[in-house]
Amino acid sequence: MEEPIIQTVLEKPLFTPQYLNVEYLFGKIVEFTKPIVDFITNPETWTVVGFTAGFLVVFCVAIIIYSMVRIFELRVDEKAEIDRKIEEAAQKEKEKNRNENPKWKYILTMMQSSNESDWRVAVMEADSMLEEVLREKGLIGDGVSDLLESAKDNGYRSIQDAWDGHLVRNQIAHQGSDFPFSQVEARRVIKLFQNFFEELGVI
Secondary structure (H helix, E strand, O other): OHHHHHHHHHHOOOOOOHHHOHHHHHHHHHHHHHHHHHHHHOHHHHHHHHHHHHHHHHHHHHHHHHHHHHHHHHHHHHHHHHHHHHHHHHHHHHHHHHHHOHHHHHHHHHHOOOOHHHHHHHHHHHHHHHHHHHHHOOOOOOOHHHHHHHHHHHOOOOHHHHHHHHHHHHHHHHHHHHOOOOHHHHHHHHHHHHHHHHHHOOO
């Protein structure tokens, strides 16, 4: 009884080693990779890839162009902001220099007075300051009128303002209290002198 059983066991292997079969393994590999190879070698695949790549290129170029335009706009805005700050700084510096000029500061102080005689003094002092400035610029003349006449050929834009201010000074000097003079008129005359002084850069 025992011999047939042993013989049956020996004739029938315990397992079939199909997973160790080389042909089987390569067959599985081919079976797994075939869809990938078919996908890669399919012309339609490369058409889709080409279309997608083209779309991405156009999209990237559009982003680059947009970025360059935005950078340019930001630089323009930044330059405008810098120019504005420079102008503000220059204006503050001009205001500072004006306040630091002792004679001009004195003239402005006189203009703050409520006394008419102080306004007249302010105009007289402004005219005196005008003479000093013109002489410092190298102009020659016996008085302010001669100096202004010499300055006409120098291309000053505000030369007429200086003339008008000087003429009012002459009226104050010659007519005295008979010349009617309000604070509004005094401020207007001082502004005429100021225009010329600012152009010359002395205030």
